[in-house]
Amino acid sequence: MADLAAAPVTGLGPIRGFAWRRDQRHRPGLKYMVSTGRLHGFESLEEAGLLLALDFAGDVTEVLSQPLRLKFRTAAGWRKHTPDFLAISRLGIWLIDVRPADLIQQEDRESFAATAEAALTCGWHYAVAARWKPHVLVTVDEMLSWRRPLADPLGVQPGLLAGAGKGLSFRKIATGSAFEPVARAHLLHLLWCRRLGVDLSQPLADRSTVVLGSEGS
Numbered sequence: 001m002a003d004l005a006a007a008p009v010t011g012l013g014p015i016r017g018f019a020w021r022r023d024q025r026h027r028p029g030l031k032y033m034v035s036t037g038r039l040h041g042f043e044s045l046e047e048a049g050l051l052l053a054l055d056f057a058g059d060v061t062e063v064l065s066q067p068l069r070l071k072f073r074t075a076a077g078w079r080k081h082t083p084d085f086l087a088i089s090r091l092g093i094w095l096i097d098v099r100p101a102d103l104i105q106q107e108d109r110e111s112f113a114a115t116a117e118a119a120l121t122c123g124w125h126y127a128v129a130a131r132w133k134p135h136v137l138v139t140v141d142e143m144l145s146w147r148r149p150l151a152d153p154l155g156v157q158p159g160l161l162a163g164a165g166k167g168l169s170f171r172k173i174a175t176g177s178a179f180e181p182v183a184r185a186h187l188l189h190l191l192w193c194r195r196l197g198v199d200l201s202q203p204l205a206d207r208s209t210v211v212l213g214s215e216g217s
Contacts, residue, residue: 005122014066081111135203143192171206
């Protein structure tokens with residue numbers, strides 16, 4: 001553990017391979033992340049959702065799927081655990097497990113506790129993604145559809161940024177533009193790019209207050 005924090009963490013593959021077969025109950029796959037510019041493996045829709053959230057977070061620079069395997073002792077003997085992701089961001093390094101809250105058993109809690117101790121030893125953060133508010137991933141996925149660079153030949157973005165600077169609602173900002181349908185598309189694009197911000201504790205709707213984001217101008 002003393003050497004783990006100093007080990008290179010970029011350019012590494014998963015500690016074990018991903019398997020696909022016809023009768024499996026979970027759904028693995030590969031998800032492209034704008035933050036890293038490449039595909040990342042996941043073993044369930046819950047893990048795919050976490051990758052989506054990490055991509056939206058903005059400060060992420062690298063993500064490794066199944067980055068390492070821990071071996072630790074419990075009262076019942078030795079056990080192994082492979083965390084799901086290692087996310088490297090400008091704000092620190094996060095070791096992350098993904099498990100729906102209603103599926104977490106006592107053995108999982110012991111594995112998570114051991115992983116948290118390992119992360120602490122390395123100076124990393126640790127989290128278990130166990131539950132999302134129902135609307136969060138749907139909202140971020142809608143923004144994702146407008147993630148690509150978006151030209152602004154009609155010049156709507158300055159007005160949108162000005163409206164956000166006043167803390168107006170999504171609807172008022174959109175309808176205040178001469179090109180409302182185009183403005184709505186640009187609002188979602190600017191939200192994905194974090195030039196605008198919105199409170200994700202509530203569903204995104206016309207009444208949602210839009211503000212300047214961390215990358216706003």
